[in-house]
Amino acid sequence: MIFDAGDCDAHEAVHFAHDAATGLSAVIAVHSTRLGPAAGGCRWWAYADDRAALTDALRLSRGMSYKNAMAGLPMGGGKGVIMKRAAAPKTDALLEAFGDVVEGLGGRYVTAEDVGMSDHDMTVIARRTRHVAGLPVSGGAVGGNPGPWTAQGVFVGMRAAVAHKLGRHDFKGVHVAIQGLGSVGGALAEKLAVAGAKLTLADIDEARARGFAARLGGRALAVAEIARVPADVFSPNALGAGLDAATISGLDVAIVAGAANNQLATPDDGARLAARGILYAPDYVINAGGIINVVAEYLGRGDVPAVARAVALIEARLADIFAEAHRSGLSTDAVADAMARRLIGR
Numbered sequence: 001m002i003f004d005a006g007d008c009d010a011h012e013a014v015h016f017a018h019d020a021a022t023g024l025s026a027v028i029a030v031h032s033t034r035l036g037p038a039a040g041g042c043r044w045w046a047y048a049d050d051r052a053a054l055t056d057a058l059r060l061s062r063g064m065s066y067k068n069a070m071a072g073l074p075m076g077g078g079k080g081v082i083m084k085r086a087a088a089p090k091t092d093a094l095l096e097a098f099g100d101v102v103e104g105l106g107g108r109y110v111t112a113e114d115v116g117m118s119d120h121d122m123t124v125i126a127r128r129t130r131h132v133a134g135l136p137v138s139g140g141a142v143g144g145n146p147g148p149w150t151a152q153g154v155f156v157g158m159r160a161a162v163a164h165k166l167g168r169h170d171f172k173g174v175h176v177a178i179q180g181l182g183s184v185g186g187a188l189a190e191k192l193a194v195a196g197a198k199l200t201l202a203d204i205d206e207a208r209a210r211g212f213a214a215r216l217g218g219r220a221l222a223v224a225e226i227a228r229v230p231a232d233v234f235s236p237n238a239l240g241a242g243l244d245a246a247t248i249s250g251l252d253v254a255i256v257a258g259a260a261n262n263q264l265a266t267p268d269d270g271a272r273l274a275a276r277g278i279l280y281a282p283d284y285v286i287n288a289g290g291i292i293n294v295v296a297e298y299l300g301r302g303d304v305p306a307v308a309r310a311v312a313l314i315e316a317r318l319a320d321i322f323a324e325a326h327r328s329g330l331s332t333d334a335v336a337d338a339m340a341r342r343l344i345g346r
């Protein structure tokens, strides 16, 4: 029954882990190791029940296979989720127990931080396993906070979208509406300001949006308005910002390009954007800068210039996807999914 469940996609393995001493309940889904060890962060989240945790692990691990394959990384896709419960606080002992589970998989799964986990948490997990990345770094080494690299990937990916859709090769006067000014959105806003873009900015932390707007010369807008403001580009960089039938019908832009994960609420929403003539940069392709940096750290391969070169390739990769979508009449997300599945042999 589970093998036929909607979110099962011939995952190679799904591991369920319990540790009575610490209360750890975790699921690690290994979607594909065809291109290398299954890499993907670990999420700490309050799930309604076990089934919801399993569903999240299955979906997210498939997404990681696609993302890593499209980023040209020698890694497969996997994901860990730890059930956040009052009875099981995130103690060092619990994180170490999770590290033991990861170690027990012998390198088939490589973990890192995701929602609810910090780089400090990774150092605790690293006491028990070396199959962990996203550890704090110093002195210009690769690795550490992936946000700035993700922002750089979104910047060059957005440039590909602007070239394809608007026939422009720079950002001078291009109007970008940014939703979310955190680690990624904030760094992206700064890059776009330097490049001469016109910025409209929103964050649920309104003071933060006003601060960025004052510093970078943009306009701050209420969160409820940002996905409706007339602009050239809408850039979702917040959490839980789904593009569904209602938000898509309210968009007044030519392009959607941002870092937020799982931007399309359903697979139909990619086609909905295309039907409205809006060019969508598939989220897992444009937001791969961070994982490129994290994998370089894990493999101990490459330096900062090498990571920069790999992140720069996101621009050409998206240009290929846009061109193929134009040729085939398919939506950009469908083109990206097909390319990713070819790469992982599915």
Ligand code: NAI
Binding pocket: 145, 146, 147, 148, 150, 179, 180, 181, 182, 183, 184, 185, 202, 203, 204, 205, 223, 237, 238, 239, 240, 241, 259, 260, 261, 287, 288, 290, 291
């Ligand atoms: P963050 O937590 O640093 O920033 C998120 C920002 O969005 C915060 O300033 C928050 O106040 C704001 N926000 C939350 N809900 C909002 C809403 N409804 N409207 C407007 N603003 C809202 O997160 P980070 O790291 O910048 O990530 C942003 C998105 O990009 C997330 O969806 C994340 O999953 C995705 N992503 C991040 C990567 C990274 O390297 N940090 C890598 C790939 C994807």
